Amino acid sequence: xxxxxxxxAVKKFGKFTxxxxxxxxxxxxxxxxxxxxSGCGKTTLLRAIAGLGMLDSGRIIIGGKDVTxxxxxxxxxxxxxxxxxxxxxxxxFDNIAFGLKMQKAPKAQIQERVENAAxxxxxxxxxxxxxxxxxxxxxxxxxxxxxxxxxxxxxLMDEPLSNLDALLRLEMRAELKTLLKRLGxxxxxxxxxxxxxxxxGDRIAVMxxxxxxxxxxxxxxxxxxxxxxxxxxxxxxxxxxxxxxVHQNGAGYVVRLGDFSLTPxxxxxxxxxQQRDKPVIIGIRAECMEPMKTxxxxxxxxxxxxxxxxxxxxxxxxRIGQDTIKVSTHPDFTVSAGETIWLRFPENKxxxxxxxxxRALAAETEKALA
Amino acid sequence: xSAETFSNAPVSVAQAQAWDAQRRxxxxxxxxxxxxxxxxxxALAVWILLxxxxxxxxxxxxxxxxxxxxxxxxxxxxxxxxxxFFLNAQGIIPSxxxxxxxxxxxxxxxxxxxxxxxxxxxxxxxxxxxxxRLVMLSVRAFPIVVLAVPLAVIFLQLGIFDQxxxxxxxxxxxxxxxxxxxxxxxxxxxxxxxxxxxxxxGCTPLQAFFQVVLPLALPGIAASAILTFVLSWNEVFxxxxxxxxxxxxxxxxxxxxxxxxxxFKFASAFVMLVPSLIFIFFxxxxxxxxxxxINK
Numbered sequence: 001x002x003x004x005x006x007x008x009a010v011k012k013f014g015k016f017t018x019x020x021x022x023x024x025x026x027x028x029x030x031x032x033x034x035x036x037x038s039g040c041g042k043t044t045l046l047r048a049i050a051g052l053g054m055l056d057s058g059r060i061i062i063g064g065k066d067v068t069x070x071x072x073x074x075x076x077x078x079x080x081x082x083x084x085x086x087x088x089x090x091x092x093f094d095n096i097a098f099g100l101k102m103q104k105a106p107k108a109q110i111q112e113r114v115e116n117a118a119x120x121x122x123x124x125x126x127x128x129x130x131x132x133x134x135x136x137x138x139x140x141x142x143x144x145x146x147x148x149x150x151x152x153x154x155x156l157m158d159e160p161l162s163n164l165d166a167l168l169r170l171e172m173r174a175e176l177k178t179l180l181k182r183l184g185x186x187x188x189x190x191x192x193x194x195x196x197x198x199x200x201g202d203r204i205a206v207m208x209x210x211x212x213x214x215x216x217x218x219x220x221x222x223x224x225x226x227x228x229x230x231x232x233x234x235x236x237x238x239x240x241x242x243x244x245x246v247h248q249n250g251a252g253y254v255v256r257l258g259d260f261s262l263t264p265x266x267x268x269x270x271x272x273x274q275q276r277d278k279p280v281i282i283g284i285r286a287e288c289m290e291p292m293k294t295x296x297x298x299x300x301x302x303x304x305x306x307x308x309x310x311x312x313x314x315x316x317x318x319r320i321g322q323d324t325i326k327v328s329t330h331p332d333f334t335v336s337a338g339e340t341i342w343l344r345f346p347e348n349k350x351x352x353x354x355x356x357x358x359r360a361l362a363a364e365t366e367k368a369l370a
Numbered sequence: 371x372s373a374e375t376f377s378n379a380p381v382s383v384a385q386a387q388a389w390d391a392q393r394r395x396x397x398x399x400x401x402x403x404x405x406x407x408x409x410x411x412x413a414l415a416v417w418i419l420l421x422x423x424x425x426x427x428x429x430x431x432x433x434x435x436x437x438x439x440x441x442x443x444x445x446x447x448x449x450x451x452x453x454x455f456f457l458n459a460q461g462i463i464p465s466x467x468x469x470x471x472x473x474x475x476x477x478x479x480x481x482x483x484x485x486x487x488x489x490x491x492x493x494x495x496x497x498x499x500x501x502x503r504l505v506m507l508s509v510r511a512f513p514i515v516v517l518a519v520p521l522a523v524i525f526l527q528l529g530i531f532d533q534x535x536x537x538x539x540x541x542x543x544x545x546x547x548x549x550x551x552x553x554x555x556x557x558x559x560x561x562x563x564x565x566x567x568x569x570x571x572g573c574t575p576l577q578a579f580f581q582v583v584l585p586l587a588l589p590g591i592a593a594s595a596i597l598t599f600v601l602s603w604n605e606v607f608x609x610x611x612x613x614x615x616x617x618x619x620x621x622x623x624x625x626x627x628x629x630x631x632x633x634f635k636f637a638s639a640f641v642m643l644v645p646s647l648i649f650i651f652f653x654x655x656x657x658x659x660x661x662x663x664i665n666k
Contacts (some may be wrong), residue, residue: 050566050570051569051570052566052569052570071569071574072566072569072570073569073570073571073572073573073574077570078570078571079567079570081563081566081567082563083561083563085561085563085564085566085567087564087567087568087582087586088586089582089585089586098568098571098572099571099572102571102572102573102577103572146571150571150572
């Protein structure tokens, strides 16, 4: 059993609330990413789970055991630190063996597990070296090997890739994901890098100001952000936000964007009914719009400000009314600045949000809040 | 600016000459600044090295050469006469023994006390931390005489006056502030993450300290121990006040100074100097490294 349950966790530093009543469950074998901007409480939460910082209130249950007030060594976890925290006075072997030695494991078992872990991380030829003779990427591997050698079933990772250069990070990202899946360990992974979160996590918990805003699969978080912050934080470029207005149209509702009308799907109508005659935010991803070079009654005309050819896509910056919008197009869609194009908004790709709170107006969030 | 520099537009002769002159002036200024730095560095080095050289030179000259004038820059012939006379003089060997004993006891006591104190100051924010720091420094702010005279009275009352061990207690009190501050800066340079990692992987806080922090801090602690040794070795005022028959080397030399000859003085000065020189040789690396270099 390696399930982690956090109930109503609260942590304050003086007047600042770092963790504000967080409850979440990490399932066995799951890779959960805590994602958020710096200062959102993600590292504080991870440290609380590790026992490196006590909660002010709430409970932490690991594998069915309440560990809220236990020391780190009594929690049955292992951890990879942001700066690796590899012990410089020990050889690589002793670093990886550290946890096992503290458990007083038999010598043969230590030997076997250290060699296995080193093999998995491709550092089996370096066991006799000191960490100072190794590169940043190799030290990263020692840190991971040390964490998996104890076979605790739970690995906590605090921005483990943030000190690597871009290319190495890309490589380690895929390698770590495969490795941790194969070993079946429960992982909690802290990062501020939304691409890392999207690519690695089974689920992502997006945090801000000490609260978990959304906890869902990466695609769900991406396609159906729970509010304007999540939509803007995840994705490159971030989700576009346009200012529209809700109007009643017979029995249903339309959202007017200048002279243009969008027809929201039926399940949003109850939520829109409460916003009648009020402004509303229209959220749409850059790649979700259909750009066209000819006018069409179901498309909005926009004027292009900037064209950025990025190889895999052409990124257009255009203006609709007072709003700026980023549109990702196929590289063959050749336009230049100053031209007018027409954008079609597919009904199921548009996310409507409350103009005051930024919260998504959608059936599932209404349910979640109820 | 860059548009000017890289354009191929024709430049007038006057303009080109002006640029040339400007560049020459800048180059001269740069050289003058560099020369200035060297002059200051050489002056500082001479300021410190000249007396040391003078002492060493005289210590290894014959007594006749010591009194001769002008003096030669190198001892010629090299003579061990003064040194051996000094070492064989009455009371030198026992007082050297006393000095070594006092210094070693001081090092042991002050290190044992300073390691936990320095660790606490480096790691924990506790009520009164700044006050404790201030009190420790203020011990150094008092003149030694203010401390030594009442202590001499207390030691007399306790019947432990005129003993090397008692002097070592006094030296421990004197060196402790410095030792604690140096050792706390050594601990501060060991990242706290190491301790946390050790605790996650099964250590109690105490085990984490002994397994991870102490080995990493050991070179710095050794350096501070050598510093303490030299402080005790060189200390003379408390040594004179607190001992009569069991004098340490500097106290013994100082006490007999007006009765001794010039060659004897130079030889004694040289013998006193040697431990400090050896100390600086070994400690140099750690003094440069003391603040925040153990990350790797």
